[in-house]
Amino acid sequence: MPEFVPIDTPTLGDRSYVVHDGQVAFVVDPQRDIDRVLTVLEDRGVRLTDVFETHIHNDYVTGGLALARLTGAAYHVNAADKVSFERNPIEPGQAVEVGSMRVRAVATPGHTFTHLAYVLEVPGETPAVFTGGSLLFGSTGRPDLLGPSHTSELVHAQYASAHRLAAELPDDTRVFPTHGFGSFCSATQSEAASSTIGREKRANPVLTQPEQEYVDALLGGLDAYPAYYVHMGPANAAGPREPDLAPPRRADAAEVRRRIEAGEWVVDLRNRTAFAAGYVAGTLNFGLDGNFATYLGWLIPWGTPLTVLGATAGDVATAQRELVRIGIDRIEAAATGSPREWTDGELRSHPTAAFADLAQVRHHRPVTVLDVRRDQEWAEGHIEGSVHVPLHELLDRMGEVPEGEVWVHCASGYRASIAASLLAAAGRRVVPIDDDYDRAAPAGLAVVTAEPAAR
Incomplete structure (x- = not known):
């Protein structure tokens, strides 16, 4: 039986997957920081032969193309997707042999028009399906990310896609979605850590409710999604390169002040308690202890120069990794240490309360x-x-x-x-x-x- 290795990105609410048979491996929906995938491959001693994308992602920048180029793996993207790079186009119904495993593409429109799920088949069994933004744990991917003019068509397509998977796959087939762990790509959230087709048949509204009831409930529950999503699809269609995670250059107190005065964003990465107790005037608090990249990416005017302030170099590196996942590739400068080292003036503070x-x-x-x-x-x-x-x-x-x-x-x-x-x-x-x-x-x-x- 193949081994399934999920790679969680909890701050964005997504999972990527490495699957191998002891000799060769494939990856589904890799995040931008592909060093995590390479570490799994090295630890297992397996060779990557194939990378699969379920869809052109709206909530993060993919690492698929860079991973495929680095390893020589085939990069499978729906043939119907308009992209500006060379890939191995895959169509619904097409299957790819990966060692002793077989990966079959299934059309599952709804989250996007060209969305694919990938069914894993081994001799005599169908152990898993990788559903991307289609069938999630107790939910489905949201159908409104391509604009309001497409939402009605996509939500009905999402319903049909979920029922197609439920009808075609055995009840004990494990479901491995990309979204649904806090991602705004999910219509609703679930506390489940794992699931199967049979469990979703019993509990998922898309499989237990009449179509119009499901449609009305899903659309009625949708709320805002991050503004940076508008940049993700174009970035992924253009073919993102491997990110540069080299440390940003150091900024002294005078430079921090100049950048604030110039209207740039200077972000304090400390938790909210530490920030309130003492901070540099004009700095903004996006703590690493929450959904840092989601909210920073949502609020920052896209393209605004960014400097980060962290207690340690490790904090700066964590911020940098989070940001490249959403396409903020360059941090202009960084400072580490304590707030008194970041200013040549007085610190500000404000009280907190209950x-x-x-x-x-x-x-x-x-x-x-x-x-x-x-x-x-x-x-x-x-x-x-x-x-x-x-x-x-x-x-x-x-x-x-x-x-x-x-x-x-x-x-x-x-x-x-x-x-x-x-x-x-x-x-x-x-x-x-x-x-x-x-x-x-x-x-x-x-x-x-x-x-x-x-x-």
Whole structure:
């Protein structure tokens, strides 16, 4: 039986897969930092012969072409995809022999028009299917990433594709999706760590609900997705090169100041507690302890020069790796150490609080409560009297935040810290709430909840 080696990228919510029979291997949907794949191949002592893409990805830059060129492997991309590089075009129904294994392409449109799933066959068995952004654990890939004019057609295609897989494959076939582990490419999220076709037949709405019910529920639950997605498809169709992960050059305090004054982005990678306690004026807090690349890529005006500040060189290297995955290939400069080493002036700080603190403060003085969660989160419930500006819209809607003291919250604190740093850099007085939103009502804050759906 082949060995399946998943390579997780939890910050983007994706998995790549290395599969081998002890001699040769294939890879499905590799991320940009292909050194992780090469390490697996070396550890197993196997030779890579084939790389398969399920689709032209919308949420990350692929490492497939660079991996294939480096190893001499065949690079399989749907023949219908318009790309500007040489590849091994593959069509639905076509099979590729990989050692003792056979990989068969199946048309599964829905996430994109040309999406493919890959069924793994070995003598007498069908042990796995690699579903990309088609059939996910308890969900499916979202059908709206190619624009609203295509969404209706794609969501119905997604339904048909899931049913095609369920009808063609044995119940014990293991399902290996690329998306669905926190990726915004997934329509909904699941806590499942593994699944089979049989389990999805019993639990996945796309396989248990009538088509229109599934369509209405999926489309009604879709929310915003990161702005940088618009750049991923073109980058992948153009053929991304291998990333340069050499350390960026060092910046001293004077350079950090010059870059901030020039309107460039200088990002502090420390966690939100450390940032609030002391930071360089004008810096922005995107901590490595959260979905760093997702939110940085979502908010930064594309092409803006970027400098990062980290406690260690390892933190800078981690940030760099995360960023190349979404096509931010160049960090202009970096500094390590402590905030006092990053400035030739005074450090700034701001307090943090819990929802219980907010409840007490509102009894004594007026403050603005800014909710930076997404629209769907707000609709499900929010603090009475709060102002709602989703984090990804804050830069464009800063003028809508009332003057005076602003208490910022999200669902747990990570996005609130980002928002607070953006506001602080604009000269606003901020208090980020570092607390779980579920504690707002028990703290005594009036919460407006959504009306239950009519039956």
